[in-house]
Amino acid sequence: MTTPLPFVDLKAQYARLKPRMDARMRAVLDHGQFILGPEVVELEAELVRFSGAAHAITVSSGTVALTISLMAEGIGPGDAVFVPAFTFAATAGPVLAVGATPVFCDVGADTFNMDPADLERAVADVLAGGSLRPRAVIPVDLFGLPADYAAINAVADAHGLFVLADAAQSFGASRGASRVGRLAAVTTTSFFPSKPLGCYGDGGAIFTDDAGLAEVMRCIRVHGQDADGACVRLGMNGRLDTLQAAALLVKLEAFEDEIQARDSLARRYDRALRGAVTLPARIEGAASAWAHYSIVVDNRDGLRDALAARGIPARVYYPSPLHLQPAFRDYGGGPGSLPVSEELSRRILSLPIYPDLDEATVDRISDAVIAALK
Numbered sequence: 001m002t003t004p005l006p007f008v009d010l011k012a013q014y015a016r017l018k019p020r021m022d023a024r025m026r027a028v029l030d031h032g033q034f035i036l037g038p039e040v041v042e043l044e045a046e047l048v049r050f051s052g053a054a055h056a057i058t059v060s061s062g063t064v065a066l067t068i069s070l071m072a073e074g075i076g077p078g079d080a081v082f083v084p085a086f087t088f089a090a091t092a093g094p095v096l097a098v099g100a101t102p103v104f105c106d107v108g109a110d111t112f113n114m115d116p117a118d119l120e121r122a123v124a125d126v127l128a129g130g131s132l133r134p135r136a137v138i139p140v141d142l143f144g145l146p147a148d149y150a151a152i153n154a155v156a157d158a159h160g161l162f163v164l165a166d167a168a169q170s171f172g173a174s175r176g177a178s179r180v181g182r183l184a185a186v187t188t189t190s191f192f193p194s195k196p197l198g199c200y201g202d203g204g205a206i207f208t209d210d211a212g213l214a215e216v217m218r219c220i221r222v223h224g225q226d227a228d229g230a231c232v233r234l235g236m237n238g239r240l241d242t243l244q245a246a247a248l249l250v251k252l253e254a255f256e257d258e259i260q261a262r263d264s265l266a267r268r269y270d271r272a273l274r275g276a277v278t279l280p281a282r283i284e285g286a287a288s289a290w291a292h293y294s295i296v297v298d299n300r301d302g303l304r305d306a307l308a309a310r311g312i313p314a315r316v317y318y319p320s321p322l323h324l325q326p327a328f329r330d331y332g333g334g335p336g337s338l339p340v341s342e343e344l345s346r347r348i349l350s351l352p353i354y355p356d357l358d359e360a361t362v363d364r365i366s367d368a369v370i371a372a373l374k
């Protein structure tokens with residue numbers, strides 16, 4: 001093969017959206033309100049409409065969205081926050097940043113999402129330990145598939161836990177009658193360029209139906225200032241800039257079609273790869289946003305190298321669960337303590353999936369996977 005395939009192709013997306021994108025970006029350059037300009041207000045209204053949540057607060061990244069949510073809820077020292085071990089570091093980092101303690105849970109072998117039974121086990125362990133107060137849980141919608149919020153919310157209700165959904169990879173997905181943004185008390189997402197809905201830099205958003213919490217979050221986003229500019233609480237600079245909001249408004253117009261395109265490519269991979277590898281789980285009534293199409297295989301590194309030799313990029317999300325990484329290992333039970341997360345980190349592999357990927361290329365990638373496994 002000649003041209004190496006990109007893992008995500010943002011240039012093709014820009015070529016498709018260029019006239020609208022250039023016009024909306026230029027409009028910001030012309031009006032010059034780069035911070036909290038009219039596009040930010042417009043985007044927040046569109047995000048409310050899209051998600052069905054009562055409030056959408058745009059922020060400067062998915063990490064900041066999580067941090068502001070924990071701050072708004074008053075989570076800090078002495079609080080245990082339950083986090084899946086098989087996720088990106090940004091799920092757990094904000095917990096430490098506010099002074100709380102991450103407590104890692106294992107995930108389901110098929111969905112890769114937080115196992116509600118292991119959450120129950122982890123809460124019991126914290127209660128038995130007696131030194132921390134179980135306070136919040138951060139389920140992650142890994143690779144775009146919403147976690148089992150019905151089961152997690154039930155465990156959370158029983159123990160008085162605040163449920164903060166890390167939907168950095170799943171904006172645009174749904175479960176049951178609800179879209180992401182309405183599945184937990186508070187939901188955060190990321191607009192990092194390669195996420196399902198990405199901007200041209202860093203960005204994120206917070207969704208909630210709670211008007212009081214939304215007001216506190218807006219206050220934290222601008223240094224803890226109230227409408228008169230008085231600092232009434234600890235805050236930060238957590239704003240999304242206006243140019244990014246303009247880019248997101250254009251991408252949001254195409255987003256429903258892009259999610260459909262991702263889903264149809266995922267189905268195509270499923271048909272080609274069924275029987276050869278473990279396919280991503282399908283959950284009745286749930287629709288993934290397909291941030292990644294991730295398969296489970298025995299000789300993962302061998303497959304990745306064989307694909308690379310044919311110019312096909314495949315990536316490992318994630319090569320190590322959080323409880324085994326230096327920044328977090330003091331908070332976990334060490335190797336062997338969360339066996340599903342540890343095994344997935346050895347066997348998972350993500351194949352290219354993005355709206356501008358064509359079917360012939362999916363077929364070529366699938367053929368290469370099957371050939372490499374023979």
Ligand SMILES: *Cc1c(COP(=O)(O)O)cnc(C)c1O
Binds near residue numbers: 063
């Ligand atoms: C990308 C990501 C984040 C962080 O988002 P940023 O916008 O990069 O700060 C958090 N959690 C998960 C699961 C992610 O994939």
